Amino acid sequence: MDSSQLIGITTFTYLFSTILYAALFIFKAGRLGPVATIFTLVAFLVQTAGIGLRWLESYQMGMGRAPLTNMYESVVFFAWTIIFIYLIIEWKFKTRIIGAFAVPFAFLAMAYASFATGISKEITPLIPALQSNWLIAHVVTCFIGYAAFAVAAGLGIMYLMKNTSETRQTTNDSSLLGSLPPLKTLDDITHKTMVFGFLWLSIGIITGAIWANSAWGTYWSWDPKETWSLITWFLYAITLHARYTRGWGGTRIAWLAIFGFVSVIFTYYGVNFLLAGLHSYGSN
Amino acid sequence: MKDKNPLWSFFASVKLALFTLFILATTSIIGTIIPQKETAQWYSEKYGEAAANLFQVLAITPDMYSSVWFLALLGLLCLNLIVCSIDRFPGVWRQITANNLETPVHRLEKMSPQYTWQSNESAEITASSLKSSLRGLGWKTEEQTSAEGILLFAQKGAMSRTGVYIVHTSILVIFAGAIIGALLGFKASVMLPETRSTDKVYPFEGQAPINLGFEVRCDRFDIEFYENGMPKTYRSRLTLLEDGKAVAGYEEKEVVVNGPLRYKGISFYQSSYEPYQEFLVTVTNKKSGLTETAIIPYQQQHNSETSGLRYGVINAETRGQSVSRAKIWFADDDGEPSLFWLDDGKQATVERSKSNYTVAVKQMYATGLQVARDPGVWTVYIGCGLMILGLMVAFFMSHRRIWLFISETSGQTSSILMTGHSNKNKAGFEKTFQALTQAIQPRS
Ligand code: HEM
Numbered sequence: 001m002d003s004s005q006l007i008g009i010t011t012f013t014y015l016f017s018t019i020l021y022a023a024l025f026i027f028k029a030g031r032l033g034p035v036a037t038i039f040t041l042v043a044f045l046v047q048t049a050g051i052g053l054r055w056l057e058s059y060q061m062g063m064g065r066a067p068l069t070n071m072y073e074s075v076v077f078f079a080w081t082i083i084f085i086y087l088i089i090e091w092k093f094k095t096r097i098i099g100a101f102a103v104p105f106a107f108l109a110m111a112y113a114s115f116a117t118g119i120s121k122e123i124t125p126l127i128p129a130l131q132s133n134w135l136i137a138h139v140v141t142c143f144i145g146y147a148a149f150a151v152a153a154g155l156g157i158m159y160l161m162k163n164t165s166e167t168r169q170t171t172n173d174s175s176l177l178g179s180l181p182p183l184k185t186l187d188d189i190t191h192k193t194m195v196f197g198f199l200w201l202s203i204g205i206i207t208g209a210i211w212a213n214s215a216w217g218t219y220w221s222w223d224p225k226e227t228w229s230l231i232t233w234f235l236y237a238i239t240l241h242a243r244y245t246r247g248w249g250g251t252r253i254a255w256l257a258i259f260g261f262v263s264v265i266f267t268y269y270g271v272n273f274l275l276a277g278l279h280s281y282g283s284n
Numbered sequence: 285m286k287d288k289n290p291l292w293s294f295f296a297s298v299k300l301a302l303f304t305l306f307i308l309a310t311t312s313i314i315g316t317i318i319p320q321k322e323t324a325q326w327y328s329e330k331y332g333e334a335a336a337n338l339f340q341v342l343a344i345t346p347d348m349y350s351s352v353w354f355l356a357l358l359g360l361l362c363l364n365l366i367v368c369s370i371d372r373f374p375g376v377w378r379q380i381t382a383n384n385l386e387t388p389v390h391r392l393e394k395m396s397p398q399y400t401w402q403s404n405e406s407a408e409i410t411a412s413s414l415k416s417s418l419r420g421l422g423w424k425t426e427e428q429t430s431a432e433g434i435l436l437f438a439q440k441g442a443m444s445r446t447g448v449y450i451v452h453t454s455i456l457v458i459f460a461g462a463i464i465g466a467l468l469g470f471k472a473s474v475m476l477p478e479t480r481s482t483d484k485v486y487p488f489e490g491q492a493p494i495n496l497g498f499e500v501r502c503d504r505f506d507i508e509f510y511e512n513g514m515p516k517t518y519r520s521r522l523t524l525l526e527d528g529k530a531v532a533g534y535e536e537k538e539v540v541v542n543g544p545l546r547y548k549g550i551s552f553y554q555s556s557y558e559p560y561q562e563f564l565v566t567v568t569n570k571k572s573g574l575t576e577t578a579i580i581p582y583q584q585q586h587n588s589e590t591s592g593l594r595y596g597v598i599n600a601e602t603r604g605q606s607v608s609r610a611k612i613w614f615a616d617d618d619g620e621p622s623l624f625w626l627d628d629g630k631q632a633t634v635e636r637s638k639s640n641y642t643v644a645v646k647q648m649y650a651t652g653l654q655v656a657r658d659p660g661v662w663t664v665y666i667g668c669g670l671m672i673l674g675l676m677v678a679f680f681m682s683h684r685r686i687w688l689f690i691s692e693t694s695g696q697t698s699s700i701l702m703t704g705h706s707n708k709n710k711a712g713f714e715k716t717f718q719a720l721t722q723a724i725q726p727r728s
Contacts, residue, residue, distance in 0.1 A: 063510065125510045128518050128541035128554075188711075199675050206668040215542050217553045217656035218471060219664060220462075222349040224316035234309035238302055245298040271316070 003057055003067075004121055006050030007076055011114045013043035014079065014107040021099035033096050037087075040103065044083045051080060054123065063125040068139040071272070072121050075113040077139070078268075079106040081147035085193070089151065093189060095181050101154035134211035142204030142229075148197030149236075149257075149264045155190040156257030159183065163251055187249055190257050198236045205229050228267035235260045295364055296371040304361045311357070315348040322346060362459055365452050376445050384437045384685060385428040392687050395703040397714050399721045402699050407434050407692040410700065414688060417724045423686065433691030433698075444681035445707065450674030454667045461663030469658040470494055475558060476502040477650040479579070481525060485655040496550060496655075499525040503536050505557060505649040506629060507606055517541075518554050520651040539653070549657050556652030559605045563597045564648050565612075566631075571639040579648060585613075592617060597645065607647040614643060682708035686720070 020036035023029055054067040067073045086102040113119060162180045180186065208226070209219040220226060239256040242248040248256075294300060318331075318339065327336040327345050336345070343351035403410040411434040415425050423438035472485035472494055481501035484493040501523045508517040517540060524534035524547055537545050544551045561582045568575045569591065580586045585596040599611035607628045614634055615621035622634050631644035686704040693699050702721055706713035 125512070125514055125516065127515055132542040134542075195679050199672075199679060202675060203672060206672070209668070210665070211542075213661065214544065215553065216555065217544065217551055217654050217658070219661065222315060222320065227312050227316045227349075231309045231312050234305045234312075238305045238309070241298055241302060241305075246302075 003050050003054035006046055006053060007110075008114060010043055010047040010050060010079075011107070011110040013039070013046065014083070014103060014110050017043055017099070018104045018107045021096065021103050025097050025100040036096060036099060037090065040083065040099070041087065044080070044087065047076070047080050047083070051076065058123050061123060061125075063123075065126050065131075066136045067123075068136055069126060069130055070120070070124065072113050072119050074139060074143060074268075075109050075119075078143050078147055078150075079109040079113070081143050082106040082109070082150050085144075085147050085151050085196075089189065089193070093181070093185070095185075097180050098151075098155065098158065098189070101158045102151045105150045105154060129215050132211050132214060134207055134214060138204060138207040138211050141200050141207055145197045145200035145202075145204050146264050146268060148193050148200060149261045152190050152193040152197060152257040153261035155186055155193060156254035156261075159186045159190060159254040160251065160258075162186065163254070183250065187253065190253060191243060191249075194236060194239060194257060194260070198233075198240065201229070201233055201236065205233060225267065225271045228263070228271050232260065232263040232267050235263050292367065292371070295367040297364075298368070300364050301361070301368065304357060304364060308357055308361065311354065312349075314344055318344055318348075320345065320347055320349070358459065362456060365455060369449055369452055373449055376449070379683075380442045380445055384439065384687070385426055385435055387435075387437075387687060389432060389435075389689055389701075392689055392701060392703050395687075395705060397717045398701070398703045399717075400699060400701050401721075401725055402693070402697060403690075404697055406696060407690045407698040410698050411436060411688075411690050414690070414700070414724055421720065421723060423720075425688075433689055436688040436690070437685070439683065439685040441681050441683045444677050445683050447674050447677030447679075447681065450670055451678055452674075454670035454674055457667030457670060458664050459667075461660035461665075461667055464660030464663055465658040466660075469656065469660065471658075472655045473555065473653060474500075474655060475556075475650045475652050476500065477560070478502050478505055478564060478648055479577070481523075485653075494655075498531070498548070499528075500552065500653075501525060502651050504646075505651040506646075507557065507649075509603065509606075513603065518557060518651075520554055520653070522552060522653075549659060551656050551658075553654040553656065554651065555654040558650040558652065559607075560648040560650065562648040563607075563610060564646050565595060565597070566642075566644040567591070567593060567595065568642040569639055570633075570641060593641075594621075595643070598623075600647075610645050610647070612643060612645060614641070682706045682713065684713055684716070686717070 017036060017040040020032055020039060024032050024036055051067055054073070055065075058065050058067065068077055082102060083106050086099060086106075089098060089102075090096055113121075158180060162183060166183070181189075205226075208229070212221065212226075213219040235256070239248075239253065239260060242256070243253055288296075322330075322345070324336070324340070324346070327339060330336075331339070339345040343353060348354055405413070411427065414436060415427070418425050418436070418438055423440065425436045425438045427437070428435045470487050471489075472487040474482060474485040476482055479502070481499045483496050483499045485496060486493050503521040503523055505521075506517070506519045507515060508519070510516045520539045521536045522534075522539055522545055523536055524531045531547070534545075534547060539545045539552055539554050541554045544553045546552075563580050563582065564577060565580055565586070566575065566577045567588075574591065576588055576590055578586050578588065580596055582597055582600065585594055587594050593614070593616050595612060595614045597610045598613045600607045601609040609625050609627055611623065611625050613621055613623055616636055616638065618637050622636070624632060624634070626632050626643070626645050629644075629646045631642050634641045634643050684704065684706045686702065689701040690698050691701075704713065704717045704720075
């Protein structure tokens with residue numbers, strides 16, 4: 001059993017998790033709840049083992065490096081972090097429905113990593129510029145932020161769905177969306193998740209700047225990737241201020257959570273493929 | 285500042301902040317789509333004359349992010365931050381330092397969460413036992429006695445109210461660091477062939493070379509490859525020289541990517557290299573101990589004047605532009621010449637009738653160094669540290685306050701009103717508050 005098999009298995013288990021959470025949501029099959037959680041937890045552990053094993057394999061291949069340095073590895077880590085954050089939210093807020101909106105992101109990420117053409121799964125050694133502990137810190141912190149923003153976007157979608165249904169009909173308890181947490185709770189969790197993401201994105205940008213400075217002597221060069229991470233950061237800063245000082249909430253924040261995540265995706269993915277820059281290592 | 289003049293209010297407003305951040309976010313996109321720092325000719329070829337001119341007029345090219353209008357936007361953000369902080373901070377400071385014992389009881393009665401109970405002791409005894417159990421739980425109380433009763437007050441995290449201001453200040457600190465770097469620093473580069481030294485480097489902006497005030501010599505440059513052919517390490521060995529003499533502690537210092545060399549505030553970064561069609565051959569006569577080094581073009585014979593030896597590289601195997609093995613031709617005035625292959629960068633012993641020689645060969649390279657001085661970088665890092673600190677304080681800490689008002693109902697009994705407030709995370713505080721009420725009530 002090698003790491004790519006373990007990670008490959010995770011793709012399917014996250015698909016199954018998605019189905020379980022969707023069933024929970026659609027059929028209100030409450031008894032499935034613990035099954036979904038346990039299944040997801042096991043899938044998560046398998047993925048953790050897979051990532052760990054990949055690390056070990058890199059040592060066996062004589063290049064010893066953290067499994068976080070190309071597109072494939074970062075997408076896998078992204079999915080891992082989404083599940084991690086989701087499980088914490090499930091545990092803290094005692095609600096499973098959110099899984100139907102968060103776990104699919106992890107599945108999509110894994111499916112992309114596994115099946116997209118042009119993504120190499122090989123363990124390749126690090127070119128000199130990438131041999132830095134700051135790079136590892138940079139990737140880890142950025143992806144914790146990105147994953148939080150993914151979960152926030154899922155919550156935003158949930159909020160909007162529930163909100164539309166509540167304005168359309170008055171007796172919604174029997175409806176599908178009636179089982180979602182109250183709007184107020186959703187709004188609160190969305191905000192908290194974004195705040196959490198903002199902190200990590202800030203740390204991610206800073207560690208990236210320190211890395212750039214140790215490699216090239218410039219901590220900021222307005223390279224497209226850097227600039228997009230800053231644009232994303234501005235967007236979330238706007239969201240925080242609009243909420244905190246202008247009392248924005250509800251639908252607007254939900255839209256901003258979705259919009260912010262679109263910017264995240266562009267920073268993470270779009271820049272590598274559509275624009276050129278220092279970070280083009282991700283495109284192999 | 286209370287009679288707010290409209291200009292002040294404008295610059296203090298959060299609306300302006302939202303506006304500026306939004307404009308910064310959207311205009312920043314332009315420079316990620318239109319490549320920056322290309323030549324005028326490049327732009328007109330790519331976008332056509334008219335568009336290229338327009339870009340130039342709008343200062344989108346060649347360097348939008350240091351254009352006047354972009355810097356003005358950043359300046360506006362700073363001004364906004366400064367005015368907003370001056371406007372609000374005094375109020376926040378008043379909340380931090382407020383004497384909460386002055387809060388009137390009728391205000392406390394309206395606050396929530398709230399909890400009341402009775403005690404079978406006098407107000408004084410009740411107060412002192414409440415005080416000690418609160419202290420045991422980490423809440424240090426102040427108190428004030430009045431005709432109506434005894435007011436106890438305790439708080440945690442008052443300073444957390446400054447978190448937001450730490451974040452805002454950190455942004456100003458980072459900008460200050462960037463300005464220091466821009467005004468007093470430089471970014472330059474130099475392509476330095478092995479064995480050569482220079483005291484001049486060439487800035488990215490501006491034409492005149494910069495004089496370092498000392499010399500830097502490249503002793504050696506090496507590339508290592510992984511088995512699959514990917515580059516593993518680019519490594520220069522540099523020696524710094526003052527008045528022609530090597531500076532102690534700066535001899536043959538290793539510089540790799542992510543591992544710069546720093547001296548007198550100037551940092552040397554490994555950034556590129558250039559392979560030459562020449563070889564550095566070092567020959568040591570083992571008997572006499574004499575060493576000579578020569579730079580020899582490919583497939584040319586070198587006749588050493590000092591030793592009388594003749595040698596050259598007659599063949600080479602390459603990997604890309606880098607030589608991996610070289611075939612050496614070596615002769616002295618005695619016997620047949622020696623012919624042998626040698627890995628690049630390695631040495632071998634050649635046994636000749638009169639003496640043995642060590643011969644080392646390596647392809648000649650120039651190392652590409654990025655040379656930077658940035659006296660603002662530590663200011664930037666301090667700003668970054670402050671930002672993280674401030675964000676943690678602003679997001680995860682709150683100012684929690686509790687009041688207990690104990691009034692004597694008769695000589696031997698008293699009633700207690702407990703209330704509290706938190707500026708953030710009210711739900712979490714309510715739980716803490718409930719737990720606290722349970723913990724400090726005497727069990728009956
Ligand atoms: C990129 C720049 C900025 C960042 C990263 C930033 C960050 C923050 C953060 C993290 C908070 C706390 C929000 C919360 O607790 O949920 C905050 C609050 C606030 N910010 Fe900013 N900010 C920025 C720019 C500005 C500007 C330009 C203004 C100017 C008006 C401003 C005004 C405020 C105000 C008034 C608050 C609420 C403060 C309070 O609690 O009394 N911010 N900011």
